[in-house]
Amino acid sequence: MTVYLELTRAFNDGALRAILSSGQAVVVHRLAIMSKDGDWILRERPEALEHVRRVLAARGSAYRFGAPLDVRWMSGGWSAHLEHRDGALRVRTDFVTRPPRIDALDLEALWREQEGAPLPVVDPRRLVAIKQTNREKDYAVIGELARLLSDPKEQLLASRSARDIVALGARHPRLLEDLARERPLLAAAARGEEALERALDAERRALVHANERRLARYAAAAEAWAAAWPATAHAIAGMPLEEAHEAIVARALGVLPFSVGTEPA
Amino acid sequence: MRPLRDEFLSEEDLDLRNLGEEELLAWWALWLEQAQATNDLDAHLYAHGVFTVEPGRGPGPDRLVDPAACAVRSAARPASP
Numbered sequence: 001m002t003v004y005l006e007l008t009r010a011f012n013d014g015a016l017r018a019i020l021s022s023g024q025a026v027v028v029h030r031l032a033i034m035s036k037d038g039d040w041i042l043r044e045r046p047e048a049l050e051h052v053r054r055v056l057a058a059r060g061s062a063y064r065f066g067a068p069l070d071v072r073w074m075s076g077g078w079s080a081h082l083e084h085r086d087g088a089l090r091v092r093t094d095f096v097t098r099p100p101r102i103d104a105l106d107l108e109a110l111w112r113e114q115e116g117a118p119l120p121v122v123d124p125r126r127l128v129a130i131k132q133t134n135r136e137k138d139y140a141v142i143g144e145l146a147r148l149l150s151d152p153k154e155q156l157l158a159s160r161s162a163r164d165i166v167a168l169g170a171r172h173p174r175l176l177e178d179l180a181r182e183r184p185l186l187a188a189a190a191r192g193e194e195a196l197e198r199a200l201d202a203e204r205r206a207l208v209h210a211n212e213r214r215l216a217r218y219a220a221a222a223e224a225w226a227a228a229w230p231a232t233a234h235a236i237a238g239m240p241l242e243e244a245h246e247a248i249v250a251r252a253l254g255v256l257p258f259s260v261g262t263e264p265a
Numbered sequence: 266m267r268p269l270r271d272e273f274l275s276e277e278d279l280d281l282r283n284l285g286e287e288e289l290l291a292w293w294a295l296w297l298e299q300a301q302a303t304n305d306l307d308a309h310l311y312a313h314g315v316f317t318v319e320p321g322r323g324p325g326p327d328r329l330v331d332p333a334a335c336a337v338r339s340a341a342r343p344a345s346p
Contacts, residue, residue, distance in 0.1 A: 002293050022313055027293055032278035036300040039313040064311075065319045079314025089297060090304050094313040143273030161271035218315035226320035 003086050004038040005119065007093065010055045011040065012120060017048035019110065019120040021099065022130055028121045031144050034137065037092035041122065043111070044097035046071055056093060057241035059084045065229050067256060068249045069095060076259030078218070082241075100214065101129040124148040128158040134211040139204050157183050160204070162196035165189055217260050225256035 004024045011018035020028065023035025042048050049069050067078035074080065074097040082093045099107070099122075106126070114120040122130065124145045131138040131145070139160055146158035152172050156179050159165050169176035169189045180186040185199035232251050236244040281289060309322035 001290060002297060005290075027281070027289075030282040030284075030289070032274050033281070033293055033296045034278075035312060036297055036303075037312045066311075066314065066316050077315065079316060081311065081314060081316065088301060090301060092312070094311070096314060140273040143271065144279070160273065163269065163271050215315060215317060219317070222316070229320045 003089060003091050007038060007055065007091075008040070008119060008121075011042075011052050013051075013055075015048075015051075016111065016115055016117075016120060017043045017045075017051055019114050019122055021096075021122045022127070025122045025127055026141055026145070028119065029124055029127070029145070029148060031141060031148075034141070036090075037094060039094045039096075041099050041107075041110075042074070042095050042097050044071055044075055049074070052095070053241060053245060056082050056084065059086065059091075061091075061093065061241055063236065063241075063244055063248055064092075065226070065233070068245060068252050070245075070249055071097070072258045073252070073256065074098070076257070078256075078260075099126075099130050100211070101132055102126055125154050125158065132207045132211065134208045134215070136208075153179065156186060160200055162193040162200060165196055166193055221257050221260045225252060228255055 002024075004020065008018060008020045018040040020038070021041050022039035023033075024038050026035075027033050040052075042052060049071060053069055061082045061084035064081040064083050066081035067073040069080040069082070074095070077096070077098045077100070080095045082095075084091050084093075102110070110122070110126060113123070128142050128145050131142050142158065143160040146155055146160060147164070149155045149158060152168055153175060156165060156168055156172070156176060159168070165176075165186065166189055169186070176186055176189055185196065185203050188195040188199040228251060232248060235251075236247050239247065281292070284292060309319040311317050311319075
């Protein structure tokens with residue numbers, strides 16, 4: 001078993017608290033192995049975050065620059081980042097409780113769906129949303145994730161293949177028309193594969209830029225925290241994780257805002 | 266003739282679906298082990314979340330930069346969610 005599966009089990013010991021996400025989830029769905037770091041969606045509850053910190057403390061984990069693994073910051077969409085060694089492996093553990101591009105209702109549904117799962121893992125449809133980043137390589141993964149979806153509606157909303165969309169549209173013309181309101185590029189299917197390819201490229205660029213703007217808002221909000229980090233990192237060096245956590249929380253209060261503004265309309 | 270299909274990932278990537286459970290775990294573990302070779306290159310970088318680079322560091326090993334410039338540039342750097 002890989003370290004990321006072991007950690008997922010340990011995080012969920014006794015209760016569902018963590019859902020394996022992003023690159024390692026893609027492996028569980030048997031697409032590419034492309035990431036050496038672990039990424040989880042955590043329950044936005046103090047008990048869940050405390051448990052995860054305890055699991056990581058037992059492995060000698062330390063904070064990297066990021067938000068404290070504390071509900072006040074995590075509920076604002078921040079991410080927390082820790083790291084430890086496991087034999088020859090550098091194990092990076094990255095956490096959010098509010099994954100981007102998944103709304104509150106859908107997130108709640110994900111938690112319900114994963115209750116009792118032997119290995120809680122983000123499903124392909126939601127991974128498509130999570131992977132809509134500013135990295136080109138993530139769109140290749142989305143292309144294959146879309147092919148794992150069994151529902152034609154979900155496929156039409158996620159596909160990155162003009163050929164697949166045209167073929168699906170031919171089988172489900174009414175659905176294609178209806179979904180064009182939700183995903184405007186689907187309207188280009190009527191003009192053929194080439195028009196659809198151009199629309200897919202434009203959509204990808206728009207998604208890339210939207211994520212860049214999102215990250216820019218967090219970067220701006222974290223400027224003071226970034227300036228304070230070298231001294232903070234020095235102060236917590238060698239501390240047990242829970243002690244380091246308390247120190248980071250104390251230093252982040254009033255420096256790193258709990259929430260970040262939304263994008264202007 | 267096979268109809269043309271848009272390709273996103275390599276045959277090798279997609280071959281994971283043909284592996285048995287034990288084979289997948291072994292290949293995954295081996296891949297993670299081999300991927301450690303690039304640890305120095307991404308020591309200060311982030312692959313997930315809303316942070317992209319450690320303060321005071323630029324892309325690449327031990328490249329020190331002005332932290333303020335780094336905070337601005339980080340918005341345009343590649344990053345996962």
